[in-house]
Amino acid sequence: MLRFKTKLEADVALREMREQKRQMGTLPTSSPTVEAWFARWLKVQIIPNKRPKTAKTYEQYVRSYIVPALGASTSIAKVTPDTVRRIEAFVLSQGLSPSTATNAYHYAAAGLEFAVREGVLFFNPAKRVDPPRKAVPDLDVFTLTDSVRLLEYLIVNKHPDRALWATYILTGARRSEIAGLEFDRVGEHLDLSWQIQRLEYTHGCGGSCDARRAGNCPKRTIQKPHDYEARPVKGGMHLTRPKSRSGWRIIPLVEPLRTLLLEHKAEAPENEWGLMFPTRHGRYGWLVPPDPDRITHEWPKLRDEVFGPGRRVRLHDIRHAAVDLLYLANVPENLITEIIGHSTRSMTRAYKSRSDEMMLRKGMESLSDLFTPPETARTLEIGS
Structure with a gap:
């Protein structure tokens, strides 16, 4: 009742x-x-x-x-x-x-x-019920000067992971996309159609095996949609497709990233998975597939080395910086959306920084040009 x-x-x-x-x-x-x-x-x-x-x-x-x-x-x-x-x-x-x-x-x-x-x-x-209101994010985002400073630090100091970090700075790709790069997807273009992720196994035996961990079950399985593509690498690491087809993208590889990646490709250790960025693990330095969580953990160390304590730029926030720089370079918005791998232009706009002084100054100067005839501008220059 x-x-x-x-x-x-x-x-x-x-x-x-x-x-x-x-x-x-x-x-x-x-x-x-x-x-x-x-x-x-x-x-x-x-x-x-x-x-x-x-x-x-x-x-x-x-x-x-x-x-x-x-x-x-x-x-x-x-x-x-x-x-x-x-x-x-x-x-x-x-x-x-x-x-x-x-x-x-x-x-x-x-x-x-x-x-x-x-x-x-x-x-x-x-x-x-009205949905709760989201808070306005207070992001610390790199400016052009910051990005150049970080890239110079990596190159001048021959940082061992300079190719990895430079790819984040110069492409704005997601951490899993870069960590999962394979040798055969790096050449004149950068193929970002796969990413590396840790996926959890579940028991496929119905509880009949003695394994406490689902990953040790002889009939282990991953619960996923039928159209979900995943290639096992090692352990729980898999190469998977990005979350939307807009993420399956191939972008031109230009300098200085082209040289950095091709040099790394020539020097990187061979591995059974064909991955660009395998890591050393354990007492004997065995090669293992890269873990995006480890890369996120390493990022603050590099950030503080270059900029000192006090900066709050997260690894994912480099994508915001990349969007700002593409807008600053006058790249058309539809191409920025394609490069970054967003599904809509509105998503790309949401990644723009709200307080980039260089972008604001450039915009205000463009506005000023509309109100300043060429003759007036020359007169002002002579008078100064």
């Missing part, structure tokens, strides 16, 4: 029940718990259709934020708009960002919408 605080709420629910019965011919007779429903949603809707890394993110949000906020044992039918609002409050109480709260809301809304489609709910309570 459903109970309501006011007659108006009861009338709204009754209309929705009648509409659902008209559309679906039936009404739900039972209601799973929040925990049970979101587990079903992940299994039926998310894991078969999302990339493994994306599905893992959904699972983490469900386990860490959505289920605790809504209440694991709460009936899904008793989730109200006020219940949904708890998600933002819960996330912020953990000291996390408004952006995390926004993402948690959208994932919860998707899971609840699936419940409506499956006939488990009359309506989606999340649709009656």
